Amino acid sequence: MKPFADKKITVLGLGGVGGYVGALLADAYPHVTFVARGERGRSIREKGLVLHSDYRGERTVRPERVVETAESLETQDYIFICVKNYSLKEACLSLAGCVSEGTVIVPVMNGADPGDRVREYLPKGTVVDSLIYIVAFANADFSITQQDKFANLYVGIQDASAPCWQKCCDVTDLLNIAGVDCTASRDIQAEIWKKYILNCAYNVETALYDNSIGQLREDPKKAAIYEALVDEAWRVALAKGIHVTQADRDAIIYRFYYKLQYDATSSLQRDVGAGRPTELETFSGYIVREAQRLGVDAPVSADMYRKLKEKCRV
Template identity: 60%
Template sequence: METNDIENKEKKIAVVGIGGVGGYLAGMLARTYPHVTLVARGDRKTSIEEKGIVLHSEKDGEIVVHPERVVASAEELVQQDYIFICVKNYSLEEVCAQLQGAVTEETVIIPVMNGADTAERTRRYLGKGTVVDALIYIVAYANADYSITQEGDFADLRIGIMNPQETELRKVNQVSALLTNAGVDHKASDDIEREIWRKYILNCAYNVASAYYDNNIGELRSDPEKAQEYEQLVQEAYQVAVAKKVHVLPEHVDAIIHRFYYELADGATSSLQRDIRAGKRAETDTFSGYIVTEAERLGIEVPVSRRMYEGLRAKTL
């Protein structure tokens, strides 16, 4: 066993938010590391305490594992070495307030969430520790019995820090070693901002159009007018990224549009669409409001994004 493996076995790791993404990471991490604590409430907490994390993964197989602890609030956490935050964006500020007692200057915080400014906000809310930017490509969701399903042959993280200092780069490498030992596919990126925006631009179309029309991908691309609007949403988000000096390229946009027409499953739906349909609080401002606000600040016209944002807000009032 390498030195990093031995050291990591003694590290305290917390996962906050045990939905699809958090549940997948919790299952993989708790399978490998003995000191994993999960933050979960109510019946979900009870289920994990009684049955463990039950992960049905097409990629990694059937995993049932019991974490060391399950707590109802992040306020109950002792000081941690690594904290993975996997909550909805609207809960981030509250969670960071609850995490104050668990975070030291040596703690590494990895928010694996939707949105373009998640790590930036986490740094601002916490004011200590090292925040590593992250995103994940995964299809995963929590089931009614609190088990987690991961579909497909991919669950792929990207991690990094923009223009890292030497100490920050060391922290990124530590997270990479932690994930490698746990069997989590990932890559440490030297331009994590570009990676985040590549996914974010996709979601500014995928989540927004599917939720606005309550259509799956097959329904969207079979309607020429809706398909054109999908492309326009991609282009509007791209223009905002360029204005912000993010290093996204036209070929990245081409790949996103190609994926819409030729790669996404006909029946694919989005998390925003499912939340709005179920009457749940939704990440409308994460996928739609942020682009509209930033476009206005930068003097960019985004008519389709604006119209759909207003329509989505009306749905969720």
């Protein structure tokens, strides 16, 4: 039998990230459930989930089940939570009935603390922390587009005991077999913060100015703001005792100038532009509050947060 073929796997949140991960999982394993509401759920039930992937190619997948809510599910072996941060509590409460002590829960989300929040909302099961580097989004027809030739997921676990580390390694194997590039990290908090520091600049500045990364790079004043946002978030991470180095900070800046595509935009930018609920508190509010709590000077982050709150209220 193929490894993990007997495991029950649920993906909740079928946007860009959840759609990409879910499509590959459903293509590889027989017992995959998607939790998708309304028109999205109906579309997947009728037509399958369509993935347009630069990295993994075109495919249409049909999971074993598509349900409106997780409240009706039996106990699951693996649950991937891929919702926006403002929906996390509701998502976790809906999952409570299908989580046992043996369930492994993987929040694949933005921000620095979704794993801690899941542990707060779901006392049973084992939470594996994660982050993903990916450019992906849902289209109007509920298909998923993944751009560029990479999609890299990292997982790790706070409990360093052998049984918990084995569960983390099992998640890595489960994903890699399905074609989701995944690496297990012994210091997942450092990996999470490397991405989070990037996003404190990337998402916040693209959203405020409604510029692509290339447009920000071309404007010296905006480029300097980007660097300041990175520096402030990096200093907050250091104050929290996260193992991020000067080299990590420099790599994030280098990526801005030389690696990110000219036309790259952010999820926060797209949500603000469309007038949808946003993860402003995740990308901006959290770092400003942590800076205040830790006594770290972060005037640029605070100014951008204030301006974005005003923009979101318009």
